[in-house]
Amino acid sequence: MSTAGDAGDVFPEVIETERLRLERCSREHVSARALYDAASDRNPTIDEETEYLPWSPLDTLAGAEERLAEFERQWDERERAEWVVRPRGDEPGAGEFAGTAGLICRWDRDLALPAIWLRKPFWGRGYSGERADALLAVAFDRLDVGVAAVPIHGDNERSRRAVERYVDRHGGRYEGLLRNHAGRYDEPADHHRFSVSREEWRAADGARTPVRYPDDE
Structure with missing residues (x-):
């Protein structure tokens, strides 16, 4: 298992899949103005996007x-890696700020949270x-974490369906509903929890989308 001491050297600055480019979410790759325009009330759909x-x-x-x-800071201290998500190639909106993707590392539990x-x-x-x-490949191939767990707000049916599809494809499982497991702002929230183990992911390798790390090439 990897440890917090060496993870910072393993988090890839850039990840590419067939249609996406993930770049480290830092001031080198995205301006504060671009993040503010996307993640504030300047974005007319921000409340819908962040509802859960x-x-x-x-x-x-x-x-x-x-x-x-x-x-x-979280990247440097091996707590969390965060990337800007951008469509690439011939995708509509290629190069635009489409959101962010993160991987939270709980080293003491041998656990990663995409x-x-x-x-x-x-x-x-x-x-x-x-x-x-892409993030499961980082968690299991790069960081050698034992389990990746995905908590979904109990009312978020759209995300639940999406997570069910990719967790099943990678050999994982639905673990159940955890009541008052977390909070959103000041209110408790139920969480559906899904998980995939390293062994399950490796056994289902035919389901993987090719992932590239351009900085390694």
């Missing part, structure tokens, strides 16, 4: 700067599953 997420829209440009700095925020214009394209393929 554990964070609230940004209030200020300074808040966007602070969020990027926090992502950089996460995503996707902007509404990019819904319905299957990007969540393709992003999940």
Whole structure:
């Protein structure tokens, strides 16, 4: 199993799948203004996009700067890797800021938690599953974590269906509904929990989407 001491050297700065490019979410790759425009009330669909997420829209440009700095700190301290999601190739909106994807590392539990925020214009394209393929590859191939777990808000049926599809494809399972497992703002929330183990993922290797790490080439 990898440890927190060596993970920072393993998080890939850039990940590419067939249709997506994931770039480290830092001030080198995205400006505070771009994050603020996408993750604040300047985005007319932000409330719908974040309805079931554990964070609230940004209030200020300074808040966007602070969020990027926090992502950089978490990366450097091996707590969490966060990437900007951009369509690539001939995809509609190629190169645009489509959202973010994260991988939270719980080293003491041999556990990784994939996460995503996707902007509404990019819904319905299957990007969540393709992003999940990439993050599972990082978790199991790069970090050698034992289990990846995906918690879904109990009322979020859209995401639940998407997660069911890719977890099943990778040999994982639905573990059940955890009542008052987490909170959104100040309110408790139920979570559906899905998981995939490293062994299950490797056994289902025919289901994987090819993943590239351009900086390694």
